[in-house]
Amino acid sequence: MDTLTGVEHLAEPDGFRDFVEARSSALLRSGWLLTGDWPSAEDLVQTALAATWPRWSSLRRQDAPELYVRKIMVNTFLRWRQRRWNGEIATGRLPETQAYDVFAQVDARQSLLAALDRLPARQRAVVVLRYFADQTESQTAEAMGCSVGAVKSHASKALARLRDAPGLAELMTGEVAS
C-alpha cells in the first residue's frame, strides 16, 4: 500500500491551497446535497480536487477551476449512482444525532434530503448545480455533458416531483424554522 511519504514528491500547484481553503465548504455542501451524507460528500470533493490538481495551471488560465471541480463531482456522483446503488430506493433515513441541532433544523434537513432522494440522479444533479451552486443553464449543461434543453427538462421534471415531496412545501413557504 502506498504511504504518505509520496506526498513529498507532489508539487503543490500555485494557488491550489487558496482555492481549496476558500471553496471546500461550498463544494462539500453541494456534495452533501448530492449524496446525502458527509463522508460521501468528502469523498466526492476529494476525488474532484485530486483530478483537478494535475490540470490546475491550465484550468486557472481559463479561469475555470471551480466549474471543472463541479463537473468532476457531478459526473463521479452520476457514476456512483449508476452502479452499485442505482437500484436502491431510499425509503427512510436515520435521524441525525448531532446534539447541538435543534429539532426543527434536523427535521428540515431530513425533509430536504428525503425530497432530493425522490429525484433520479441527473435531476438531482441539475437541482444542486442550478439552484444551490448558482450555475447558469449553460454551465450546468457543460458540467453534465448534456444540452441546455436537457438541463431545462431535468429541472422542470425535478420541480414537478419536488412539489409532491412531503415537508418540502412547508420549507419553501418558510413555515418551518431553519
Next chain:
Amino acid sequence: MNTEERKLADVLHRITPEPPRRVTVEQVAYRLVSEPKLGRQTRGRESAGPRPRRRGPVFSRALAPVMAAAAVVVIAGAGAGIAVLANSHHNPPPLAGGGSASSASSSASASSSPTQTSSSTQQTTSGTGVAGAPWDAKLIGHQALVQGTLVSADGSLYAIGNTSTLDRINPATGAVVASVPYNMPVWNPPVVVGNTVWEVSSYNGGNIVLQGYNARTLARTSSLLVPAIGAVSIGGQGVLTSGPDGDLYVAAGETVAVVNPAIPQEIHRIQVLAGKTSSVAVSPDGSKLYVGTGSSTSFRLVVFNLPSDTIANESTLTSGGAGGNLVATSGGVWGTTGSGHSEWVWFAPNGNLARAVQVGQGAGGGLSSFPSYSGGVVWVGGTGNVVCASPATGQVLAKADIAADHGVDQYFASPVVSAGQAYSYYQSDASQQTGLARMTPPAACTGNVSS
C-alpha cells in the same frame, strides 16, 4: 428563475448545513499518491469541456449512462480447466431435487428447463476481442446489470438488471431467459438455495422482507417478514447470505436473524451488540459467522462461533471507512472497505482485521470493488488488474493486468464461475463499450487448492 425556482434555491441555501470539517490539500495529495489513476485519468484532456465523442462503433452519449452502468464478461475456464461449478458462499451448489445445499456440482446442460427461452446447452458464442483485456477476454454480448450482483448457481447466472429486474441468464449465450420486476432496496446479490432465489425486497426501519423466487421461472414463491431489532443499517453491503446447510442469515438491525427457507420461518436470532449489522458471511463449514458493523469512518468485524453464538474475535479497521461485501472462506473472511475511489478488498485471516492484507488494486473511480468466491478460488477484479487468490491463505495465485483504453481505465468486476466458465462485469468508459466477454484464466485459478 421563476418564483418557485427562487424558493427552492432559498431552501437549499438555508437548510444545507455547514460541513463538520473542511477538505485539506494534504488529504487531496494523499488521494493522488494512493490513487495515481486519479491524476492519470485527466491526462490528455486539456479542456474543461465535455469529453469529445469518439468515432467508431460506440453507443450514443444518451445511451452511455445506461450502458456504462454494467456489463458482463464471460471468462471461460476452457483449457485451464475450471471443471466444476463453484461452491460459492453466495452461490450454494445446485441441489438434487431441491434437497440439501451440499449436493454435488452440475454442468451447464443440467440447467435446461422447459421454462427457458433458450437452452443452456447451446454452443458458447465465440466473441470478439477486447484490447488490453486480461486473460484474452472476448466480448460475446451485452447486458445491463447492477455491478456486483452477478452470481452463479446450478448452471445459470442470476443478477439484478439495471432496469429493476431480477434476471436469470443463460451463461452459454448471455441471453436473459427469465426476468421478474425487482427493486433492490439495499445492495445484495441474489442468494440461491435449492430451487429458490432469495432476495431482500424491503430493508427499511424495523422491517425486512425476504422474497423467494423459483430458480427456473423466477415466479415468486414465498415471502417472509423478518423484524429488525434496532433500525437496519443504511449502508448495508451484503446483508443476506446462506450457510452450508441452506439456512439464510440476515443482518437485522443490531442482530442477525437465521431463517430456515424451507419452512420458511425464522429459527434463531443472534445478538451482535456492536452496532447496526451491515454485512454477513458464513464460513463454508458453517462453524463461523462473520458480521460487519460500523460507521462511515470505521468497520468492525465480529466473528461468532456457531452454533454456540459465542464471540470468537472482534477487530476494527479504521483506515478505510465503512465496509462490507463479506465473503467467508476456509482461511478467513474477505471484504471491502472504503467508498468510491478509496474502495479496496482485503483478506482477514481467521477474521482478524489486525492481520488484514489488501488483495488486488480495487476498482476506484466509483466502480465497485468486491471479492467473489467461485470456482474454488477468490476473485478480485477492478481497473488495474484481476486476480485469483487462495481461499485458505489469501495468497494471489494469478494476476492479469488490465490495460487502459486510450488512457481511460477498463473495468472487469470480480468474476463468478459457472459450468467451466467465469463471468464478470466489463465496461470501458473510453469507448463506452460494454458487454459479455470470455477469457481464459490460467491453471492456477482452477481452484485446486483446499477451500
